[in-house]
Amino acid sequence: MPIDSYDSCWLRYEPVDDEELLSSYRDRCEHVYASDSAPELGVVREELNRGLEGLLGRAPHLWNHPPRSADGFLAIGLPDEMRPISETVDTDAVRSLDEDGYRIRSVTWEGVDCTVITAPTDSGLVYGTFHLLRLMSTGQPIDDLDIVEEPANANRLINHWDNPFRGKVERGYAGPSIFDWERLPDLRQRYFDYARLLASVGINGVVVNNVNTKIPSREGANEAVSRRAGWQLLESDNLEKVEALASVFRRYGIKTYLSVNFASPMLVGDLETADPLDADVEAWWERKVDEVYETVPDFGGFVVKADSEGQTGPYDYDRDHAEGANVIARALEPHGGRVWWRAFVYGSHEDRAVQAYNTFEPLDGEFHDNVTVQIKNGPIDFQPREPISTLFGAMPETDLGCELQITQEYTGQNVHACYHVPQWKEVLEFDTYADGEGTPVKDLLADREGQGIAGVGVVGDDPNWTGHYLAQANLYGYGRLIWDPDLTSEEISEEWIRQTFGGDSTVVETVNEILMNSWDASIDYHTGSIGLMHMMYNGSAALENHYDPSPEEWPEYHGASEDGIGLDRTSSGSDYTGQYREPLASRYEDPETCPEELLLFFHHLPWEHELADGTTVVQRLYDNFFAGVEAVKELRAQWHTLEGEIDDRRYRHVADRFDEHVLQAERWRDTIVSFFYDYSGVPDEDGRVPLEA
Numbered sequence: 001m002p003i004d005s006y007d008s009c010w011l012r013y014e015p016v017d018d019e020e021l022l023s024s025y026r027d028r029c030e031h032v033y034a035s036d037s038a039p040e041l042g043v044v045r046e047e048l049n050r051g052l053e054g055l056l057g058r059a060p061h062l063w064n065h066p067p068r069s070a071d072g073f074l075a076i077g078l079p080d081e082m083r084p085i086s087e088t089v090d091t092d093a094v095r096s097l098d099e100d101g102y103r104i105r106s107v108t109w110e111g112v113d114c115t116v117i118t119a120p121t122d123s124g125l126v127y128g129t130f131h132l133l134r135l136m137s138t139g140q141p142i143d144d145l146d147i148v149e150e151p152a153n154a155n156r157l158i159n160h161w162d163n164p165f166r167g168k169v170e171r172g173y174a175g176p177s178i179f180d181w182e183r184l185p186d187l188r189q190r191y192f193d194y195a196r197l198l199a200s201v202g203i204n205g206v207v208v209n210n211v212n213t214k215i216p217s218r219e220g221a222n223e224a225v226s227r228r229a230g231w232q233l234l235e236s237d238n239l240e241k242v243e244a245l246a247s248v249f250r251r252y253g254i255k256t257y258l259s260v261n262f263a264s265p266m267l268v269g270d271l272e273t274a275d276p277l278d279a280d281v282e283a284w285w286e287r288k289v290d291e292v293y294e295t296v297p298d299f300g301g302f303v304v305k306a307d308s309e310g311q312t313g314p315y316d317y318d319r320d321h322a323e324g325a326n327v328i329a330r331a332l333e334p335h336g337g338r339v340w341w342r343a344f345v346y347g348s349h350e351d352r353a354v355q356a357y358n359t360f361e362p363l364d365g366e367f368h369d370n371v372t373v374q375i376k377n378g379p380i381d382f383q384p385r386e387p388i389s390t391l392f393g394a395m396p397e398t399d400l401g402c403e404l405q406i407t408q409e410y411t412g413q414n415v416h417a418c419y420h421v422p423q424w425k426e427v428l429e430f431d432t433y434a435d436g437e438g439t440p441v442k443d444l445l446a447d448r449e450g451q452g453i454a455g456v457g458v459v460g461d462d463p464n465w466t467g468h469y470l471a472q473a474n475l476y477g478y479g480r481l482i483w484d485p486d487l488t489s490e491e492i493s494e495e496w497i498r499q500t501f502g503g504d505s506t507v508v509e510t511v512n513e514i515l516m517n518s519w520d521a522s523i524d525y526h527t528g529s530i531g532l533m534h535m536m537y538n539g540s541a542a543l544e545n546h547y548d549p550s551p552e553e554w555p556e557y558h559g560a561s562e563d564g565i566g567l568d569r570t571s572s573g574s575d576y577t578g579q580y581r582e583p584l585a586s587r588y589e590d591p592e593t594c595p596e597e598l599l600l601f602f603h604h605l606p607w608e609h610e611l612a613d614g615t616t617v618v619q620r621l622y623d624n625f626f627a628g629v630e631a632v633k634e635l636r637a638q639w640h641t642l643e644g645e646i647d648d649r650r651y652r653h654v655a656d657r658f659d660e661h662v663l664q665a666e667r668w669r670d671t672i673v674s675f676f677y678d679y680s681g682v683p684d685e686d687g688r689v690p691l692e693a
């Protein structure tokens with residue numbers, strides 16, 4: 001394989017410099033007895049070669065039988081495959097672990113100290129191997145291990161918003177797509193490296209193309225059938241390209257999925273309708289899906305964006321979303337495939353927040369067993385902070401998926417540092433009260449075969465993969481968190497830092513503080529932290545920006561007027577509050593009990609309405625916007641203390657970004673506080689607003 005010329009992210013495998021650890025690692029891992037019965041196990045061997053060579057300074061001796069090593073060895077295999085495993089662990093217990101689960105254990109076998117990694121499936125062995133390498137890369141002892149891991153979420157997906165053939169990634173800020181559809185089925189080294197990165201954090205599914213399978217054009221997307229677009233991946237000629245990518249991902253236990261257009265029977269086929277109740281449409285999907293599985297036998301399934309932002313959907317045929325999803329699901333079912341049907345539907349309602357629930361909640365129980373309704377974390381669109389979507393907990397008879405955004409569409413793109421894991425944690429920990437108190441989103445999603453989490457992808461062809469170097473922490477953190485939502489944001493960031501920048505305690509603490517404070521800062525200077533959002537510049541449809549501030553563009557999202565600000569989503573307004581279960585509905589309904597950080601999302605309040613501590617709404621907004629900028633300056637100052645402590649290239653990259661980040665945060669602050677002042681006419685108590693000319 002060609003040499004990796006890109007950043008290796010958290011899989012750097014730098015030499016272990018602690019002598020004691022090094023010697024204990026060597027004792028345990030210089031000899032490896034690894035099964036080679038399945039393709040994934042080739043991956044295990046390759047990764048051990050690479051990882052151990054880096055960490056321990058020499059590649060391990062790989063054996064096909066127990067090595068005669070006095071110091072012990074590492075044994076990796078299925079429970080009954082090798083004696084060092086079957087004679088030291090409870091094999092029944094291992095076989096009963098969830099798919100993808102694994103066990104790592106320090107044992108004594110025939111008088112020598114060994115480490116065993118075992119799992120019910122080959123993919124579990126891949127995850128277990130990455131786990132052991134992670135322990136060594138983060139400087140943990142490995143001589144007394146007894147680890148049992150099972151992923152909380154069965155489906156752990158990345159949704160690429162890559163537009164095939166065009167090379168562009170929608171909301172991608174790290175260069176063009178890594179997938180070169182013109183050259184596929186020829187493979188690039190990058191595909192293997194990407195699969196390694198994903199598998200190392202437990203991702204098991206990749207949707208390779210954008211949910212916008214036709215690119216909305218200014219004139220109206222439905223009319224404009226683009227020449228080369230995502231919907232074409234279903235064409236017979238392109239399936240071998242899909243299979244080529246799948247052949248890389250499957251070695252790492254990752255399934256390949258496609259986003260498809262609801263109107264495929266007309267676009268890809270030559271039918272005159274895509275009506276889900278039409279018999280020819282049903283037969284077309286069946287034939288097409290059979291063909292897909294003939295080419296890609298372990299294909300994962302389809303993601304569909306329908307009736308939203310110009311994409312065709314069941315509403316075009318007066319059908320509902322269950323009817324729309326089910327026709328595709330029936331075709332996939334005999335092959336074990338799944339439809340991820342997005343709940344991102346809006347258009348006709350005055351308040352977009354209420355729409356997804358109104359569309360989907362009445363359909364609970366109507367979806368076919370192999371449909372997952374994929375819900376964005378909040379009711380608007382990946383804003384820096386939103387309340388949690390009311391659909392979580394509202395559809396007990398339906399498999400649900402949560403969609404998060406790894407790419408930083410609204411949190412500063414490739415310029416601002418913003419660690420998203422605390423935001424996702426907030427989503428997953430949110431108590432929906434679906435089954436009484438103590439029903440957090442994470443529990444609703446966990447442990448159901450058809451459920452899981454999908455993250456909008458972040459990588460592009462930039463040498464550092466993610467545009468902003470620190471954004472690698474979001475890709476890493478996404479995988480780790482959805483594998484185990486009980487990990488803290490800080491545990492995850494610390495793991496990432498140790499593997500990425502090494503274990504020096506000053507570096508670890510400093511970068512950790514930067515990451516952990518970055519989201520709060522972003523909410524402050526993008527929104528003022530009391531429930532406002534969506535005040536960014538959009539631009540023309542072809543030139544969507546979502547980066548610069550532009551509050552005057554979006555009156556319907558912030559409700560600013562001379563008498564106040566915020567939106568009434570209570571029972572006297574759009575009644576979004578009424579979609580929550582009690583006690584949440586009452587809590588949000590009353591401005592006195594509504595959490596301050598969401599106040600203006602639910603209430604339109606006078607500018608000088610007093611908050612609990614006596615500060616007025618407008619003053620709190622001013623204070624938070626100014627605090628946000630100060631916080632970013634502090635992040636930059638902390639980063640500057642790392643000069644000379646980490647390599648210059650990465651130091652400079654982030655330092656330059658921070659200079660721009662500060663300027664942009666100031667721009668946001670100045671634009672938005674001036675906007676508030678223009679409406680409210682209330683000056684800042686500290687004399688900062690109106691701004692000096």
Ligand code: GCU
Binds near residue numbers: 170
């Ligand atoms: C947002 C985003 C679009 C995307 C859409 C979606 O509106 O800006 O680029 O297509 O969400 O999730 O479908």
